[in-house]
Amino acid sequence: MPARKGTAARPRDPVPGLVDSLLKGDKRAAGKLISLIEDDEPEATEALARIHPHTGRAHVVGFTGPPGVGKSSLINRLVRTLRGRAKKVGVVAVDPTSPYTGGAVLGDRIRMADTGVDPGVFIRSMATRGHAGGLALATFDAVRVLDALGMDLVLVETVGAGQSEVEIATRAHSTVVVEMPMTGDAVQTMKAGILEIGDVYVVNKVDLGNADVLVVKFQLEARDGWTPPIIRTAAIEGRGIDELADALMRHATFLDETGLRKQREIARARLEILENAQRLLARQVEAGSAFGKDFERMAEDVASRRLDPNAAARKLLPTSSRKPL
């Protein structure tokens, strides 16, 4: 996948300086660090290691729902409302990369122009670059950068591809599912996922009428002691945005008081450790690496049926975990 930016063309700043600037609230450093991570530059690992201890303060909210339901407009209004409550807000908005050209037009900013030069707002667009699930690979590393920048909330807007967007719920503290009247039928909302991932449900564009049908669909029983509220909004007119902000704040408090925040953080950490292990393992067996040749030999052995894939995989793991699984 071609890189979005020719970062190699521009002089790169050393990572420690960038991280120091980030921690002082420098937006330019934040922008550069996100690029380093997004482009998977060699310095990204060091950058993330230095940033990690300074994260964990921001409340992360994911927004999902089909394209065109008004996620960008909703976030735009919500940012303004949260700013009115003296919260600093980061936004990471994900749009799809073209599978044909590898390029992307990122247009979420058009609907988020209201906050312009507000120093308490940082908006970053991101292309999926081939990653499935409605997010980019680097989305939550970008969230970490904005967390360390001192944002009180970070809002993540997913692509809105529709039905496979559950990844966000495993990463965010609160997940907001956005729908609008007059789309699909009852069966769409009953499909796996949508009714299971939301901590807050939003029926946007209520001015189009017929919102009650959706509101009834979303009436869910409590999970872990939390009944997902259903908020009716009309983002363009600004209706219901205060209620949405209230609901998110209530959910944040609920997570703190019940200890669920810690549980979610640990669940996310498990995922992230495994992902990193997988990435490291993949890097270890790349062509030209120390294990590259062994790996190729194993691949030939598996292909010629001298070895099975599971046994080959065990050879890659540390000795202690090599017993058959």
Added chain:
Amino acid sequence: MEVIYTGLRQSPEDIVEAAIQEDVDAIGLSCLSGAHMTLFPEVVKLLKKRKSGDILVAGGGIIPEEDIPKLKKAGIKVVFGPGTPLREIVAFFETAGKGA
């Protein structure tokens, strides 16, 4: 190549702020109102003020021939007038992105 479209009627301050948050390689400005002699150099000036003078600025729109040298002197790398083939503009940003 990834392109971030910010929408119409952005102030120089908005543009520079977006460029910094998105950490772009280049900014493409379009102006049809005749205010290019004020707005384009203002973007370059603000970028320098934010220590981001390394971001390339290109301009386009209804721009009289005689303004082009002045704009270039003010730090606008290239100006594309009406009728410029799209291919030429794409080629410029492709080489700009590679720093060639």
